[in-house]
Amino acid sequence: MSVNATTNPSQLLPLELVDKCIGSRIHIVMKSDKEIVGTLLGFDDFVNMVLEDVTEFEITPEGRRITKLDQILLNGNNITMLVPGGEGPEV
Amino acid sequence: MKQKQSPSDFLKQIIGWPVLKLTSRVLACLDGYMNIALEQMEEYVNGQLKNKYEDAFTGGNNVLYISTQKRRM
Numbered sequence: 001m002s003v004n005a006t007t008n009p010s011q012l013l014p015l016e017l018v019d020k021c022i023g024s025r026i027h028i029v030m031k032s033d034k035e036i037v038g039t040l041l042g043f044d045d046f047v048n049m050v051l052e053d054v055t056e057f058e059i060t061p062e063g064r065r066i067t068k069l070d071q072i073l074l075n076g077n078n079i080t081m082l083v084p085g086g087e088g089p090e091v
Numbered sequence: 092m093k094q095k096q097s098p099s100d101f102l103k104q105i106i107g108w109p110v111l112k113l114t115s116r117v118l119a120c121l122d123g124y125m126n127i128a129l130e131q132m133e134e135y136v137n138g139q140l141k142n143k144y145e146d147a148f149t150g151g152n153n154v155l156y157i158s159t160q161k162r163r164m
Contacts, residue, residue: 036156042097050101054158072158073101075125075151 018043018082026051027086030078033059037088038072047076057089105159125151 021040028036028049038051050073056066102121121127132147133140 030155034155042100044098048098050096050098068158070159071096071101072156073098073105074156075154077152078155 015045015047017084018047021082021084025085025087027083027088028074028079029081029083031080032078035059035088036074037086041071043076047079047082049074049076049079055088059089063089102157105157122151125154125157127151127154127157 018040022042024040025037026040026049028038028051030036035057036051036054037057038054041050041052043049050071052071054068054072056068058064058066127149129147129149130145132144134142134144
């Protein structure tokens with residue numbers, strides 16, 4: 001069985017999807033009960049992310065929200081899921 | 092003003108500025124594993140000031156995020 005070395009052009013790779021999201025809002029779900037919404041400025045191979053105008057949501061029965069401005073560097077180790085264009089949990 | 096910015100650019104930019112993470116004060120130095128050296132570090136647990144350290148080192152595997160406290164322009 002031969003190995004096909006060429007990539008399927010109709011495929012969208014995960015990091016390509018993240019790259020498309022640069023400049024737009026993104027909603028990030030963490031491994032813990034925390035979600036982050038912000039504007040994506042950039043990311044690296046480890047999916048550490050630089051975000052701006054960030055709102056942090058703690059998912060508790062009260063749905064607590066903390067808003068941070070300026071920029072953050074989010075550690076990619078704790079990320080579970082990314083939602084391009086997402087606005088975060090309903091509060 | 093938004094420009095495309097990678098994590099390493101962000102880190103070079105924030106060196107020397109007050110940093111708000113979960114525990115921090117002034118960012119002195121940082122490496123590729125997010126290990127951080129800090130000056131005048133204040134440690135807050137559940138929003139309460141617990142300890143102050145003149146020089147401190149934090150292991151990068153516990154870092155959730157690094158946020159700046161003051162806009163730099």
